[in-house]
Amino acid sequence: MAFKLIYSVVLLLTLWSTAGCDFLVEGVLQMECHDRYFMIAVDLAATGGPRFEAVDETGTYAITEDYAAKCGYSIGVLSLLGLVEFRASYFSCHTEKDDGFSFRFNLITTYDGEDAYYALNKTCSPPLPWSPREVTCEVNYMEVSVRSEIPCPAGFSDNWSTLEPLYSASTQDWQVTFQNLDEQLPPMNLSQARRKGYVFDLAHDRIVFRTPYGQPESYSTEVNGIPVEVVHATVFSRQSWVVIMVDMIAACSMDAGSYHSGYMIWDTPEALYPSLGSTQISLGLNGKLVEQAAAEQKGFIMARYNSTVKIGIPYNAEGGYRKSFVSNGIFEFYIFNLYLKQTSVDERHEETALRFHRTLVTPLLPSSLFTEDQTDVAEGEFTVYLGKVPRDVELTSLQLNGQEFEVPFSNAKTYTLTEFSKENAAMLHKLDINYTLIAIPGNDPYYYTVSVTALMAVSPPSFDASCTVSGIDFKLAYRSFDYLWDISIGSDRLTPALAARRGYTMSNDSHSLLLSVPLFTPGYKYQDITLKDFLGTFTILVRDHDTSEAKTSTIKTCLFNTTELIICSTNGWMTVVADLAVVLQSGEIPTKTHLMNSLCVPKEVDGTRVLFSFPLHSCGSIVKLSKGNVTYQNKIYFVRSENVTEGMTVQCTYPLASLQRLFSIHKFESDKEGFGNIIPFVEPTKAVPTRTTTEMTTTVAPQRTRTPSLHLPSFYPTARYIKVYRVQNQLPYLNKGTKETMQEKRFPRF
Missing domain, CATH: 2.60.40 (Immunoglobulin-like)
Structure with missing residues (x-):
């Protein structure tokens, strides 16, 4: 017969943690001896739907649903956690009952149609002494055992050895009769009773009787409104003129429980067996018993009224399980494996211990999200x-x-509403x-x-700015509505193409904008330039996307170290920091440093380093015109020997298209910064003129140019500096429509 589950419930089980458990064989999590039963916990996933066989000296016996109820086994499947719990009574069939109780089982697992067998063996000794009468109400059977020592009149033997072969099919001496509410049923021998599913046995000087629920000879009744199932069996033997009779009564509460105000309520009659006073109660979940006081400290309720014991289990009791259920809403139900011991003492001071294993399930309870x-x-x-x-x-x-x-x-994704x-x-x-x-x-x-x-109030975005050794970094964390604004540098909208053209490093994704602006790229303004350091300022504007009106700006000023630089400003000034060491011999210090006009001397000198700042039209500057550009050139001189003067040529080149005025008035305006160069040279001393403010031309000896061996950081280029503003081009000194090629010209110094 195929194995069927005694009960199958889906549980969230936290009881069986594998931590601290010995894995006896593959898939077996735990084997434990309890007070009146032996338990095996098996990993359902690891065993692929396990089956069990009982083993004794006569062979192996498959434990099916019917055989389990008759022989004292119960199997619970805890499918959500993937566990199977197997319980065997100490008086179960095939248990060797010598000094202790020895269990032998085969665990059968199936993978890909192949069965694997694992032997599980354990010997248990009950931790508690036996009461004169013990009754177990399991989930699928009732079991009662009584001690065999019965008081007799003097001279009569108390020898129950004839009960030892009770389980044998050949025994005819002993018979059993059942009694229901209305009548005494005809007796039957034990072989007939066994065929009906009843088991009688003698073990450890105890007479044992076991029956599945719902047998024809049992009956249902109510005690104080509580449903109870009762089986009343009497075993007897006629030996000569003496009749020996043993009353075996099993009575179990069949209350299914009810849910009320956060508690699972379960009732049992207090007087199922005679008692001189109140019965003693201990209870717990999952086979763990604690005394009444300890249980109440954990939130359990135990009350007595009208000869009824009422147990209340809080819905969140430790050891309880819950399960969700979806059906036009989310519902939940709670499951409790109640274990209860009820002890009573009759008028002869004989103790009866009644144990219940009950699986209690709440109704579906709405789970309100x-x-x-x-x-x-x-x-x-x-x-x-x-x-x-x-x-x-x-x-x-x-x-x-x-x-x-x-x-x-995924954190990598955003969604704009x-x-x-x-x-x-x-x-x-x-x-x-x-x-x-x-x-x-x-x-x-x-x-x-x-x-x-x-x-949402919409405000323009704001950048975080930080100084680096080589420039300024800007960071903008995007908000979902930042598409309402444009980012610009001056009048130009910031785009990847603009960043690449100007030498910015730009990283832009859906989360943030990162902009790294190296020194001396377009957009900087410089102040307080000295040979030691200078201030660089960069401004980012935020404009309304629809109107292009500037709403906010982020301005960052940083202090940078000065090495060699040349700045060609939009207002017509050239600022140069040059290191003359490239044209000097090692350790040599220059003297009498000046520009082409010897009256123009450095603002600062520090060894071989000099700082000049002068208007482009002053200090003897030369103006050179070429196609599309105008270049202002001057020279830094120092006397090297009596015959040779060395120095550096410095020049600023501007695109003609960016100049608003040129030469018509003595005012320089450009909407673009110039490009500068510093070029070392060597020329005869006689070629160095003494300039006056009225000189127009000078004969200059051929110039020897050499590439400086400067060891400068890569972020100090020798060209692009200072941001300017675009205006309309005006070249008043040119005759309109002429095709004349502009030649190099000298202009007065200012």
């Missing part, structure tokens, strides 16, 4: 919590405003959320929907 809106309007982020989600319920999918999203969310309205610098956003949840295990979905809104 709720949402908590913690949207941060300032950050522009919806944050919505879904609360009271049972731990065995999973979110499988999510829709936001009708768009499907992967679960769990549709703008509903934008008035008076405020924006209304609405988020419709559709949660799809399922109970595990299971496939039936439950949909939970909620809508949240946020009225």
Whole structure:
């Protein structure tokens, strides 16, 4: 007969933790001796739907549903956690009952159609002494045992050895009769009783009687309104003129329990067996008994009234289990494996110990989900919590405003909500959320929907700026509404093409904008230049996307170390920091340093380093015109010997298109910064003129140019400096329509 489950419930079981357990064979988590039974816990996943066989000296016996109830076994499948719990009574069939109780079982697992057998053996000694009468109300059978020492008149032997072969099919001496509410049934021999599913045995000087529930000879009744199943068996033997009779009564409460105000309530009559006073109660879950006082400290309720014992188990009791269920909503139910011992003492001071194993299940209870809106309007982020989600319920999918999203969310993805309205610098956003949840295990979905809104004041974005050795870094963390603004450098909108053209390093994704601006790239302004350091300032503007009106700006000024630089400003000044060491011999210090006009001397000198700052039209500067450009050139001189003067040529080149005025008035204006160069040279001393303010031309000896061997950081180029503003081109000194090629010209110094 195929194995059927005695009861199959889906549990969230925390009792069987593998921590600290010895793995006896593959898939076996634990084997324990309890007060009146032996227990095996098996990993369901590891054993692939296990089966059990009982083993004794006569052979092996498959433990099916019917055989388990008759022979004192119970099997519980805890499928959610993937466990099987097997219990065997100490008086179960095939148990060797010598000094202790020895159990032998085969665990059978099946993989790919192949069976594997594992032998499980254990010997137990009951930790508690036996009461004169003990009754066990298991989930699938009733069992009663009484001691065999019965008081007799003097001279009569108390020898019960004839009961030893009770289980043997050849025994005819002993008979049993059953009694129900109305009549005494005809007696039958023990072989007939065994064929009906009853078991009688003698072990450890105790007479044992066991029966499955629902036998024809048992009957149901009510005691104080509580359903009770009773089987009343009397075994007897006629030996000569003496009749020996043993009364075996098993009575068990069949109350299924009820749920009320957060408690699972279970009732049993207090007087199932005669008692001189109140019965003693100890109870617990999952086979662990504690005394009444200790149980009450854990939240259990035990009350007596009208000869009834009422047990209350809190819904969140430790050792209880819960399970979610989806059906047009989310529901939950709780499961409790109640273990209760009830002890009574009769008028002869004989003790009866009654033990119950009961699986109690609450009705389906609604599990009310709720949402908590913690949207941060300032950050522009919806944050919505879904609360009271049972731990065995999973979110499988999510829709936001009708768009499907992967679960769990990826931090790499963002979602911009549709703008509903934008008035008076405020924006209304609405988020419709559709949660799809399922109970595990299971496939039936439950949909939970909620809508949240946020009225958001829209403010321009703001950059974080930081100084680096080589420039300034800007960072902008995007908000969902930052698309309402444009970022610009001056009048030019910041784009990847602009950044590449100007030498910026730009990283832009859906989360943030990172902009690294190296020194001396377009957009900087410089102040307080000395041979030691100088200030560099860079400005980023935020403009309204629709009107291009500048709303806010981020201005960052940093202090940088000065090495060699040349700055060609938009207002017509050249600022140069040069290191003459490239044209000097090692250790040599220059003297009499000046520009082409010897009256123009450095603002600062530090060894071989000099600082000049002068208007482009002054200090003897030479102006050179070429196609599309104008170059202002001057020279830094120092006397090297009586015949040779060495130095450096410094020059600023401007595109003609960016110059607003040129030569018509003595004012320099450009909407673009110039490009500068510092070029070492050597020329005869006689070629160095003494300039006056009226000189127009000078004969200059051929110039020897050599590339400086400067060891400068890469962020100090010799060209592009200082941001300027674009204006209309004006070249008043040119005759319109002429095709004359501009030649190098000298202009007065100013």
